[in-house]
Amino acid sequence: YSKEQYETYIHKMDIQEHLRSSIINGFNGFEVYYQPIFNTSCNAIRGAEALIRWNSDKYGFMSPVDFIPLLEESSLIIPLGKWIITQAVQQCKKWCGIIPDFTVNINLSFVQVIKSDIVGDAMECITQEDISHKNIVFEVTESGELENNPMVRNVLRSFELLGFKLAIDDFGTGYSSLNYIKQLPLDIIKVDKTFIDDIVEDDYAQAFVKLIVDLSKTIGTKIVVEGVEHKEQYDLLKRLGVDYIQGYYFGKPVPAKVFEE
Secondary structure, eight states: OOHHHHHHHHHHHHHHHHHHHHHHTTSTTEEEEEEEEEETTTTEEEEEEEEEEEEETTTEEEOHHHHHHHHHHHTTHHHHHHHHHHHHHHHHHHHHTTSTTOEEEEEOOHHHHHHSOHHHHHHHHHHHHTOOGGGEEEEEEOOHHHHHOHHHHHHHHHHHHTTOEEEEEEETSTTOOTHHHHHSOOSEEEEOGGGTTTTTTOHHHHHHHHHHHHHHHHHTOEEEEOOOOSHHHHHHHHHHTOSEEESTTTOOOEEHHHHHO
């Protein structure tokens, strides 16, 4: 018996119960934030990534790093994920009235993919809001499951056949395999920020990004680089031929109203 481990477990269970309560009570405390995605060719914002935030009545504003694993562990990510899709699609439709080709990226949890009718949920929302499939990008994080799980591959193929765009997030970390690019129906490759932090001085990071850029041009995908915080990084990435930039240099994740302003 360990008192510290027991207290940690009780704390975790308490947070999970507050998450459940928030979801049951109309997703109280949850809000979708949006981070701009900048198009380097036209020098303008052309999209945003939808990111969930939670302000708990008991714990206050909690980092997604802390609460998303609890949502996945309890499968609460399934109802919340459907709600996120609805919110993001509705917001995208509004912004498409200003910029017709505006896109919103929505993250999919592995739990959503294998334990829910994620394709049906997406189609229902798209049909209801009467928005083009081309304005929605679904992001999946790279992992061994992407390459080895037939169910995941089938879901991604279904999204492709329906006309949705697909992106692989955090590319270059974790399991990391170039087979993703060859075997999966990807439209966008998102390079993880760990390659960008020191890219101005790091020859390896520059070579890696240049390799992915060259490969993407050959196979017809686009490149988004995350974690860009300084002008020097942006200028270098633009010279390397990166299509889209995301990071604090252009804006942090903010509520929809602040994003519009």
